[in-house]
Each structure stands twice: as C-alpha cells, then as structure tokens.
Amino acid sequence: MDNVIRRRTPRARLLRAGLYALLIAAALVYLLPLVVMVLTSVKPIEEIRAGALLSLPSHFTLDPWIKAWSSACTGMRCDGLSGYFVNSIKIVVPAVAISTLVGAINGYALTKWRFRGSELVFAMLLFGCFVPFQVVLMPMARTLGWLGLASSVSGLVLVHVVYGIAFTTLFFRNYYVAVPDEMINAAKLDGAGFFRIFWRILLPVSGPIITVSVIWQFTQIWNDFLFGVAFAGFDSQPVTVALNNMVNTSTGVKEYNVDMAAAMIAALPTLVVYVLAGKYFVRGLTAGSVKG
Structure with missing residues (x-):
C-alpha cells in the first residue's frame, strides 16, 4: 500500500x-x-x-x-445580552436533556418492545417532524395558557421538548434497530425488566446517537427565534429575540460594531459545539445506518 x-x-x-x-x-x-x-x-x-x-x-x-x-434593557429596546444569554441556557439545558431521554425511551420501546399499534405511533411521530412551526403556534399558545406557563422559561422548555421528541425518537429508533435482538431477549430470560434493560444494556451503547441528539437539539433550540418571540415574556426572552431587538432598533446612532459583537456572542455556543463535536455528529448519524 x-x-x-x-x-x-x-x-x-x-x-x-x-x-x-x-x-x-x-x-x-x-x-x-x-x-x-x-x-x-x-x-x-x-x-x-x-x-x-x-x-x-x-x-x-x-x-x-x-x-x-452588559448594557441594560429599557422598554422594548434590548441593549445587552447577558440576561437573555442566561435565559437561553435555562431553556436549552433542560429541554435537550428531557427530549433526549424521552426520545431514547421511545426509540427503545418502538424497536425492542413492540406493541399493538407501535408502527402507527412511530408514523405519527415521524409526521411530527414535518409539521411547520407556524402550525402549532395557536394551539401551543392556548395549551401554555391553560397550564399557566405562558410567557415563562418553563413554557419555552415545554414547547421545545414537545417539538423535539419527534426528532429524537427518530434518531434513537433508527439507531436501536441495529442492536441485536438476541441481547434483549437474553436479558428478558434473565428476568430483566423494561427499564433495567434500557439502563444497563441500551443506554451504555448509545453514546454516538446521544451526541447526535444533543447537538441537533442544542443548535435547534439555541437558534430558535419564532417560539421565543411568540411564547416568551419580556423577562424570559432567549438571546435570539434580544439580538433581534438590539439590531433592529430605530432610535439613536446605529452602532454596527456593537451589533456584530452581539451577533457573535449569540452564535458562539453553536459555533463551539460544532467545532468541538462536529465529527462525532457525523459518526453518530452513520453508526446506526447499517443493521448487524
């Protein structure tokens, strides 16, 4: 060679x-x-x-x-990103963790614990991946109001968890299809139950697809603007909404250097994630592409 x-x-x-x-x-x-x-x-x-x-x-x-x-926000004009950056962290961390965990359990149940109607459930979740964001704005707003979560960080976490479950379920379902059924059947014969098999067998080998799910969800949620501007209150807005308010202000002198610095601050987390973990994202996507 x-x-x-x-x-x-x-x-x-x-x-x-x-x-x-x-x-x-x-x-x-x-x-x-x-x-x-x-x-x-x-x-x-x-x-x-x-x-x-x-x-x-x-x-x-x-x-x-x-x-x-570090500048302050007055009225409807946002002059600083620090508080809104923290809001985005408060939204991203629990939303990514919950949607990834629920997606993993769903993918596990749909591949290794098939039940009557499982294919229909998966088809409905798959359909959810293609539902435009704009379609869910009105029903989601009514749901958040009914739950008492309107204009709050917790409400935005719920929105992103609900919308992200379809994608994470798809990721984990396709990955777990490649896991040999013999391992699961052997564990069942030894008396292991649903969650014991999940925690002891499936989850330890799920590193690549967990990386995919975390990167995908992190970038989608961090860069989201529509849900943030539609469902957040003034004190719970994510950094993308604050950046829009800052850049599109029509009062005072236009400070392009501050606008560019703000855009860089808002984009830094996703840039860092892709630079440090981009190769693992590709590996995770291809890890479950071939069964056996």
Whole structure:
C-alpha cells in the first residue's frame, strides 16, 4: 500500500492539489462573513464609517463586546445580552436533556418492545417532524395558557421538548434497530425488566446517537427565534429575540460594531459545539445506518 502511495502519478497529484485548492477556496468564501463580523466588532464606530470593511482595525477595542454583553434593557429596546444569554441556557439545558431521554425511551420501546399499534405511533411521530412551526403556534399558545406557563422559561422548555421528541425518537429508533435482538431477549430470560434493560444494556451503547441528539437539539433550540418571540415574556426572552431587538432598533446612532459583537456572542455556543463535536455528529448519524 505504501508503495502505491509513493508511486502516485503526476496527474493524480495535480488532481489532488486542485481538489484541496477548491476546498480551501470554498472555505474562504464561507468564512468571509464571519471574518467581516469579527473585524467589525473590534473596530471603533468612526473607523467603520470610513468604509474600511475588510481592513484590520487601526485601533483594536473590545468596548463593543462589553456594551453588547452588559448594557441594560429599557422598554422594548434590548441593549445587552447577558440576561437573555442566561435565559437561553435555562431553556436549552433542560429541554435537550428531557427530549433526549424521552426520545431514547421511545426509540427503545418502538424497536425492542413492540406493541399493538407501535408502527402507527412511530408514523405519527415521524409526521411530527414535518409539521411547520407556524402550525402549532395557536394551539401551543392556548395549551401554555391553560397550564399557566405562558410567557415563562418553563413554557419555552415545554414547547421545545414537545417539538423535539419527534426528532429524537427518530434518531434513537433508527439507531436501536441495529442492536441485536438476541441481547434483549437474553436479558428478558434473565428476568430483566423494561427499564433495567434500557439502563444497563441500551443506554451504555448509545453514546454516538446521544451526541447526535444533543447537538441537533442544542443548535435547534439555541437558534430558535419564532417560539421565543411568540411564547416568551419580556423577562424570559432567549438571546435570539434580544439580538433581534438590539439590531433592529430605530432610535439613536446605529452602532454596527456593537451589533456584530452581539451577533457573535449569540452564535458562539453553536459555533463551539460544532467545532468541538462536529465529527462525532457525523459518526453518530452513520453508526446506526447499517443493521448487524
């Protein structure tokens, strides 16, 4: 094999170099908006107004980041993201944990403990993956009001759990199909019950698909705007709604550096998740793609 690699023809080397050049060029094109955002966020507003969009900052400053993070909110205008960033964390953490756990149990029940109508239940959950967000706004608002959870962080957690269960169930169901039924049957013969099999056998081998579910749910919930603006009160708004309020304000001087810093702050968690765990996301998606 090593000899084959060493004897690669000049044409193959040229094609390989061209492929790398194309990939690098595509990466630079996709990274250009991010570069512009970062450069703009560390420039004084006077330098931005001079039209130096892609140039390095003459006077580096973190004041826009500080202002975007810690300024106060008055009326309907949001000038700082710190409190709303915390709101998003309060929404994301329990919603991801609950939807992932419920999806795992559902996937386990639908594959290893089949019951009458299980296929219909799975078809209904699968259908839920394709229901547009806008369709559930009115019935969900009435449900939250009936439960006393309207305009609260707990209400948003419930909304994201309900909407995320369909996706997490699909992930875990497809993954658990590849787990040999003989393992489950042997555990049943030894007297293990439903939850004992789940905790002792299925969950320990579910690392890849748990990673997929967590990354998927985290990015979907953190980047959500529609549910946040529809169901949150002023004090329970997620960071995406606060960012929209900040960027779209029509009063005072437009501070593009603060807007870009705020956008970077709001996007940092999802960027970090994908940079650190992106490869595990792909591995998890393919781990249950082949049975056996």
